[in-house]
Amino acid sequence: MIVIIDFGSQYSELIARRIRETQVYSEVISYRTTAEQLRNLNPKGIILSGGPNSVYDNIAPKCDPEIWHLGIPILGVCYGMQLMVQQLGGKVTRAERAEYGKAALFVDDPTDLLTNVEEGSTMWMSHGDSCNELPEGFEILAHTDNTPCAAIADHEKKLYGVQFHPEVVHSICGLALIRNFVYHICVCEPTWTTATFVEESIREIRGVVGDKRVLLALSGGVDSSTLAFLLYRAIGEQLTCMFIDQGFMRKGEPERLLKLFKEQFHIPVEYVNARDRFLAQLNGIADPEEKRRRIGHEFISVFEEESKRLGPFDYLAQGTLYPDVIESADTNVDPKTGERVAVKIKSHHNVGGLPKDLRFKLVEPLRKLFKDEVRKVGRSIGLPEEIVRRHPFPGPGLAIRIIGEVTAERLNILRDADLVVRQEINRHEVYHDLWQAFAVLLPVRSVGVMGDKRTYAYPIVLRLITSEDGMTADWARVPYDLLEIISNRIVNEVKGVNRVVYDITSKPPGTIEWE
Structure with a gap:
C-alpha cells in the first residue's frame, strides 16, 4: 500500500x-x-x-x-x-x-x-x-x-x-x-480491485460472524443497500434488515424500497412505522441542530426497542465508510489559532450516539472504502442502478429541507414538490449529470395571484448542483426550459406553493443542504 x-x-x-x-x-x-x-x-x-x-x-x-x-x-x-x-x-x-x-x-x-x-x-x-x-x-x-x-x-x-x-x-x-x-x-501492483475486495470481505465476514445473527439498519441508500447485499451473500438468513420509517423520506420511497428488497432481491426486511413518534419529537422545534439531535436520539430509541423485540443479535452491521473513519477521528487543533493541523486515525470507529448497553459487536465491511468504491462494489454484486446511482440523501431526510418547524402539512407540500423535481430531471435525462437535485421549503409566505385571486403561500427553492465528491459544489447550469417546466408544475400541482426560486450559490461559501 x-x-x-x-x-x-x-x-x-x-x-x-x-x-x-x-x-x-x-x-x-x-x-x-x-x-x-x-x-x-x-x-x-x-x-x-x-x-x-x-x-x-x-x-x-x-x-x-x-x-x-x-x-x-x-x-x-x-x-x-x-x-x-x-x-x-x-x-x-x-x-x-x-x-x-x-x-x-x-x-x-x-x-x-x-x-x-x-x-x-x-x-x-x-x-x-x-x-x-x-x-x-x-x-x-x-x-x-x-x-x-x-x-x-x-x-x-x-x-x-x-x-x-x-x-x-x-x-x-x-x-x-x-x-x-x-x-x-514504488513498483506497486494493481491488486486493489472490486473483485478482490468482495472476495476478501465475504471470507472475513464469515470468519468473524460464524453462525451468529447480524442486524442491519437499512436506509435505502447505496451504502446500506450495498452492505445488505454483501452480508446476505456472505451469511444469508443470519442477516436481519430493519427499515425504520421516520416519515421524512421522499414520496413513495419506503414502499419502493420494501418491494425491491422483498420481492426482487428476496432479502427479508423488518418494517417499522415510527412516523408519528418522530414528528412528535419535532413539534415546535426550528433550530436545525436540535432537529438533528432529536431525530438521532429517537432513531436510537426505536432501534433499541425493535432490536430487543427481534433479537437476540450478536452483531450490528454499519455502513461506515473510510471518510467517516477519517473525519470522526481525533483532531489535533492548534490552541492559538484553532486551526486543524492533522488527523489521527483511531484503531476502531464507533458510530456516535449508540447506547453502550446495546451490547452489539460491530461489523463494518465497508470501512476501507470511499463512496465511489462502494458504488463499484454495489454494482459488482448485483445492486440495481437506481440504487447505485441514487443521489446522496441526508439521514434526517426532508426534515432538514424544511427550514424551521417540521409539520405534517409542510412535509406533504415538500414531498409533492420534490416529486416534481425528480420526475422532470429524469424525464429530461439530466439526473446522472447532477450530484444532487432537490427542493427546499422556506418558512415564509409571499403574495401571489392565481385565477384572479390573491394567494399567500410558501416559496420552494430548487437546489440543483454538480460536484466531484461533495467537498466542493457548484450550481447546475440546466436549461431554462427545464427550470420553467419544474416551476410551472410545482405552482400548479402543489397546493400551498405560489413561488419557485433557484439557488445559484456554490459550495463554498454555501453548503449543499440548507440545514
Whole structure:
C-alpha cells in the first residue's frame, strides 16, 4: 500500500482516493506516526500531504526525521515538499509572490516522476512559501514562471517533491504523475480491485460472524443497500434488515424500497412505522441542530426497542465508510489559532450516539472504502442502478429541507414538490449529470395571484448542483426550459406553493443542504 502522512491538508483524503484509482490500496495516517511504526506498516511508498502551516512556524507539524532513512520512496506535496527540504538541510522562506490557482508547468527533466507530464500542462498551485536552497543531492525537475523549484528529486534516495497539487482535477497531468510514483518509483501492483475486495470481505465476514445473527439498519441508500447485499451473500438468513420509517423520506420511497428488497432481491426486511413518534419529537422545534439531535436520539430509541423485540443479535452491521473513519477521528487543533493541523486515525470507529448497553459487536465491511468504491462494489454484486446511482440523501431526510418547524402539512407540500423535481430531471435525462437535485421549503409566505385571486403561500427553492465528491459544489447550469417546466408544475400541482426560486450559490461559501 501507499500511506499518506497528513499535515492538515483539505486534500489528504483526495490523495488517498487518487491512489485508489490506480488500483493500489492507500491509507491516511497521522504526522505523529513514527518511523518505526511506518516500518511495521511496510508500505511501498509514502506521500506527505500539504497543510495550512509554514514549515518555519513554531507550531508547524513535523514528521519523524528518521523516515528519510527508511529506504522507502517518498513524495512530498506542497507543505510536504517544503518539510522535506527543510529537514534535509535546505532552506524555505516566504515567497516574494504567493502562487494560487492554475500555473503552467515547464518540465526540466521529463523522466522518472514526470514521465508523460506534458510541457506547459496546467497544475494547481496553493502556496505562499518557496524553497530557496535545495538539500544536497537534490535537483530541479520542473519550474513555473513564479516557482523555480516546482518539482525536485533526489533520484538515488527516491525522494521527490512537488510544489503543486497533482491530486486535484485542475492539475491536468496530475494523475499521470501519481501513476509514475505508484507504479514506476514504488513498483506497486494493481491488486486493489472490486473483485478482490468482495472476495476478501465475504471470507472475513464469515470468519468473524460464524453462525451468529447480524442486524442491519437499512436506509435505502447505496451504502446500506450495498452492505445488505454483501452480508446476505456472505451469511444469508443470519442477516436481519430493519427499515425504520421516520416519515421524512421522499414520496413513495419506503414502499419502493420494501418491494425491491422483498420481492426482487428476496432479502427479508423488518418494517417499522415510527412516523408519528418522530414528528412528535419535532413539534415546535426550528433550530436545525436540535432537529438533528432529536431525530438521532429517537432513531436510537426505536432501534433499541425493535432490536430487543427481534433479537437476540450478536452483531450490528454499519455502513461506515473510510471518510467517516477519517473525519470522526481525533483532531489535533492548534490552541492559538484553532486551526486543524492533522488527523489521527483511531484503531476502531464507533458510530456516535449508540447506547453502550446495546451490547452489539460491530461489523463494518465497508470501512476501507470511499463512496465511489462502494458504488463499484454495489454494482459488482448485483445492486440495481437506481440504487447505485441514487443521489446522496441526508439521514434526517426532508426534515432538514424544511427550514424551521417540521409539520405534517409542510412535509406533504415538500414531498409533492420534490416529486416534481425528480420526475422532470429524469424525464429530461439530466439526473446522472447532477450530484444532487432537490427542493427546499422556506418558512415564509409571499403574495401571489392565481385565477384572479390573491394567494399567500410558501416559496420552494430548487437546489440543483454538480460536484466531484461533495467537498466542493457548484450550481447546475440546466436549461431554462427545464427550470420553467419544474416551476410551472410545482405552482400548479402543489397546493400551498405560489413561488419557485433557484439557488445559484456554490459550495463554498454555501453548503449543499440548507440545514
